[in-house]
Amino acid sequence: MTRTGRFSLARYLPAFVAFLIAAAIWQVVAEHTQSVIPTLGSIASALSANSHELIVDGLDTLQESLVGLAAGFAVAFAAAVAMSQVRILERALMPLAVVVNVTPLVALAPGLAVAFGFGYMPKYIFTAIIVFFPFLVNAGIGLRSVEPEALNVMATLRASRLEVLWRLRLPSSLPFLFAAARVCLPLSIVGAVVAEFTASGNSPGLGVLVLTSAQQSQIGIEFAAIFCLALMGVVYTAVVAVAEHRLLRWHVSARSPRN
Amino acid sequence: MVTIGSDRTAREHAAGGGLLIAHLSKRFGPSDAPVSALEDVSIQVERGRFVAIVGPSGSGKSTLLRIVAGLANADAGSVTIFGESVEDARENKHIGYVPQTPALLPWRTVARNVALPFEVNSAHGPKDVDASATTASRVDAMLQAVGLGNQGRRFPAELSGGMQQRVSIARALIFRPGVLLMDEPFSALDELTREQLRLELLRLFDDQRQTVLFVTHSIAEAVHLADVVVVLSSSPGRVIGEVVVPLARPRAALVETTMAFHDVENEVRAMMREGWKQ
Numbered sequence A: 001m002t003r004t005g006r007f008s009l010a011r012y013l014p015a016f017v018a019f020l021i022a023a024a025i026w027q028v029v030a031e032h033t034q035s036v037i038p039t040l041g042s043i044a045s046a047l048s049a050n051s052h053e054l055i056v057d058g059l060d061t062l063q064e065s066l067v068g069l070a071a072g073f074a075v076a077f078a079a080a081v082a083m084s085q086v087r088i089l090e091r092a093l094m095p096l097a098v099v100v101n102v103t104p105l106v107a108l109a110p111g112l113a114v115a116f117g118f119g120y121m122p123k124y125i126f127t128a129i130i131v132f133f134p135f136l137v138n139a140g141i142g143l144r145s146v147e148p149e150a151l152n153v154m155a156t157l158r159a160s161r162l163e164v165l166w167r168l169r170l171p172s173s174l175p176f177l178f179a180a181a182r183v184c185l186p187l188s189i190v191g192a193v194v195a196e197f198t199a200s201g202n203s204p205g206l207g208v209l210v211l212t213s214a215q216q217s218q219i220g221i222e223f224a225a226i227f228c229l230a231l232m233g234v235v236y237t238a239v240v241a242v243a244e245h246r247l248l249r250w251h252v253s254a255r256s257p258r259n
Numbered sequence B: 001m002v003t004i005g006s007d008r009t010a011r012e013h014a015a016g017g018g019l020l021i022a023h024l025s026k027r028f029g030p031s032d033a034p035v036s037a038l039e040d041v042s043i044q045v046e047r048g049r050f051v052a053i054v055g056p057s058g059s060g061k062s063t064l065l066r067i068v069a070g071l072a073n074a075d076a077g078s079v080t081i082f083g084e085s086v087e088d089a090r091e092n093k094h095i096g097y098v099p100q101t102p103a104l105l106p107w108r109t110v111a112r113n114v115a116l117p118f119e120v121n122s123a124h125g126p127k128d129v130d131a132s133a134t135t136a137s138r139v140d141a142m143l144q145a146v147g148l149g150n151q152g153r154r155f156p157a158e159l160s161g162g163m164q165q166r167v168s169i170a171r172a173l174i175f176r177p178g179v180l181l182m183d184e185p186f187s188a189l190d191e192l193t194r195e196q197l198r199l200e201l202l203r204l205f206d207d208q209r210q211t212v213l214f215v216t217h218s219i220a221e222a223v224h225l226a227d228v229v230v231v232l233s234s235s236p237g238r239v240i241g242e243v244v245v246p247l248a249r250p251r252a253a254l255v256e257t258t259m260a261f262h263d264v265e266n267e268v269r270a271m272m273r274e275g276w277k278q
Helices: A003-032 A040-049 A051-085 A087-102 A105-116 A121-144 A148-156 A161-198 A206-215 A219-247 B007-016 B061-068 B086-091 B110-114 B135-145 B161-173 B191-208 B219-225 B253-257 B259-277
Strands: B019-028 B035-045 B050-054 B076-081 B095-098 B179-183 B211-216 B228-232 B239-244
Touching: A003 A040, A040 A051, A040 A219, A051 A087, A051 A121, A051 A161, A051 A206, A051 A219, A087 A121, A105 A121, A105 A161, A121 A161, A148 A161, A148 B095, A161 A206, A161 A219, A206 A219, B019 B061, B035 B050, B035 B061, B035 B076, B035 B211, B035 B239, B050 B061, B050 B219, B061 B076, B061 B179, B061 B211, B076 B086, B086 B095, B095 B161, B110 B135, B110 B161, B135 B161, B161 B191, B191 B219, B211 B219, B219 B228, B219 B253, B219 B259, B228 B259, B239 B259, B253 B259
Parallel strands: B050 B211, B050 B228, B095 B179, B179 B211
Antiparallel strands: B019 B035, B019 B076, B228 B239
16 A cells, blocks of 8 residues: 555544444434434435436535525625725725624525525525625635735825726635635535425425425435535535645645644 | 935936935824924935945934835835835835835745735736746755755744844845845844855845945944945934945854954944934
8 A cells, every 4th residue: 555545544544433333323323213314325315316306406405505695605705895895885884794794694594485486596595695794704805815015015106096906906805715615615505495495386496395205204305405405515515625625735824744 | 425415416327227216205103293303314325236224223224125016105205116206116126125024924835925015016027037937946956055955844933033134135035126125123133143144145245246235233234245335323313424334245153253444343333423423
């Protein structure tokens, strides 16, 4: 085995063992409570028997979360840039954003369904609203987290505001945006699923599948859908981690500790 | 170099070039109870001279440099750089600024940090005669000059503090600015690195003969580097006097062990003590 191979094994083995133990506990508990928690075998057979439905519904939920995420990020980032450039905007809008944030946003979902029907629109909007605030706060802090002396160097070169924004503030905000992405990408799945719960009807999506199969006591399908949602979250997290590793090679958080 | 006292001298100087600081005053705090940081400071730096400013904490030496760099406004007085206002000198990229911390952009490689002045305010080009040189070749030559010839592709975080400060100096000099303003650039470094960077700065100065205004709280550093040491009093900062350093160039490390060096050092120290008493 190569040196790298040994290193990888040492690194991943504890997590692998933890997963095995969790699976074993699940299996033991499920054997005794099969009406509430399905065994791993029944989840696996539900996955294979309903694969087409799970993929179709999964793509719907994926679409809702991605569109909501993109919209929420775009609006939050534009607002953060505007606030970083015009101080009075920050003083005006930040309290409003805080009020929106402390409101339990889940309560908005039924109203959105009433206003926008049972299509994709209320799901996009709800997901966008739920990811908006973490992106706004992190982008705002990131755009302000600029070393003052670096701003001074730019000032002595007579850099324009746009140049300072593009060459200094935006790159400085990247670590903060990635921190927000780590929270917001999985959160967007929560947003999409909650929106699906409240506007289910005949509309598609894994959230609807979870709700209807639970109501019909088809717990195998219910947990197969939950498994797909978890898988989506894992993929999101991995994508953020890879992008962060590539784009933030320079940042202290990306460096392995040295002695 | 002389400390000037009249507007007539100021006009003559502006025509001849160099850095002219005339009757500069700066106050901080509320208007009903202001704290004076600088009071009627006048300093003249002739083209190609190295002037160090020393003074105790609170003498306003960094404030003075910030005003010259256009980073702060004076309440009274004026600054002229080669006959231009500070605004015009910044616009034309005549100012090279080396802050106390290296202030490098951590996401850029060393070479791209040094190339930064080419990218911002790009309407104004470099001042040297060799217009055919590419940005990359200029950056390479500049990195060679500061002893970082093979470090261009590394990121700032991979460099030691001394190397980072060399990159900062290279960035300030890449455009061949008229004046180089240095705000205690070596104060965060260990003693040996300071000594080495001091020698490298001396070598660069001998090569390029920039007009330099160097702020420091180290008397030895000021005497080692400068043609003239200007001494400021503690708050408010006033020019107590200036000491001409009669040491020949190029100056080696061993110059610090000579009697002449110690004599100048003692003279500056005595002047600072006098300012402290006032």
